[in-house]
Each structure stands twice: as structure tokens, then as C-alpha cells.
Amino acid sequence: MYEVCVATSFEAAHRLVGDFGPASRLHGHTYRLEVVVRGERLREDGTLYDIGALQEAVDGIAASLHYRNLDEVPGLSGANTTAEVVASHCWESLAPGLRGRGLSSLTVRIWENPDVYAACEGALE
Numbered sequence: 001m002y003e004v005c006v007a008t009s010f011e012a013a014h015r016l017v018g019d020f021g022p023a024s025r026l027h028g029h030t031y032r033l034e035v036v037v038r039g040e041r042l043r044e045d046g047t048l049y050d051i052g053a054l055q056e057a058v059d060g061i062a063a064s065l066h067y068r069n070l071d072e073v074p075g076l077s078g079a080n081t082t083a084e085v086v087a088s089h090c091w092e093s094l095a096p097g098l099r100g101r102g103l104s105s106l107t108v109r110i111w112e113n114p115d116v117y118a119a120c121e122g123a124l125e
């Protein structure tokens with residue numbers, strides 16, 4: 001099994017609904033968005049997937065969230081914007097462009113701070 005991983009970061013605000021203490025008030029994070037694709041076979045050029053193309057796709061998702069209130073972003077508004085939910089949103093945004101390319105799975109990790117992440121993982125085929 002091979003893996004390629006790219007990452008970027010974005011700044012965003014949110015508030016959580018429920019028993020989250022101070023996080024129920026509007027606050028912000030410097031999020032790290034980390035994306036891993038996996039597959040069993042390398043292509044003829046010796047790569048699993050082009051890192052530049054993956055970075056471009058990941059940068060596009062981050063740009064759509066940067067300096068936003070996540071609670072107002074289309075696709076996230078109405079949801080509780082936990083790191084798990086943001087990871088799921090990014091997974092759903094990225095997966096269509098990665099299907100049919102010989103990749104077996106995609107993992108999206110959302111780090112809310114340098115010590116904590118939540119992840120969403122699923123098959124691509």
C-alpha cells in the first residue's frame with residue numbers, strides 16, 4: 001500500500017452547539033487540513049498520484065473556508081461544525097475528483113490545534 005499526503009492551513013471561526021463550554025461562543029482556530037490518498041499500485045511514472053494536483057485540490061478547499069465563519073459556509077451551515085463534520089465536508093468535496101484514478105481510499109484530517117485532530121476516512125472505489 002502506498003500513501004501520498006499533502007497539507008495546508010486555513011483560519012476560520014465557529015461556535016459549537018451543545019455542551020462545549022467556552023466553545024459554544026464564537027471563536028477561531030488556525031486549522032490544519034491534512035489529506036492522505038492510498039492505493040495498491042504505482043503508475044508507470046512511479047507515482048501513486050500527482051502531489052501537485054492533490055495540493056491544488058486541497059488548497060482550493062482551504063481557500064473556500066479561509067477567513068469564513070464555518071457556521072455560514074454552504075454545506076456546513078445548519079451542522080454543528082466540529083472537526084469531524086468539517087473533515088466530512090472536505091472529504092465529500094474532494095472525493096469526486098479522486099474517483100476512478102486507481103486510488104483505494106481517502107483520509108481527511110482536521111487539526112484544530114497542533115495536538116488534536118479528527119479524521120474522516122472512506123473508500124474511493
Ligand SMILES: Nc1nc2c(c(=O)[nH]1)N=C([C@H](O)[C@H](O)COP(=O)(O)OP(=O)(O)OP(=O)(O)O)CN2
Nearest residue numbers: 016020022023027029081082083084112113116118
Ligand atoms: N469531538 C470533538 N470535540 C470537540 C471539538 C470537536 O471538533 N470535536 N471541538 C471543540 C471546540 O472547537 C473547541 O474550540 C476546541 O478547543 P480546545 O480543545 O480547548 O482547544 P483549543 O486549543 O482550540 O482551545 P484553548 O481554549 O486554547 O485550549 C471542543 N470539543
Ligand SMILES: [Zn+2]
Nearest residue numbers: 014023027029
Ligand atoms: Zn472550536
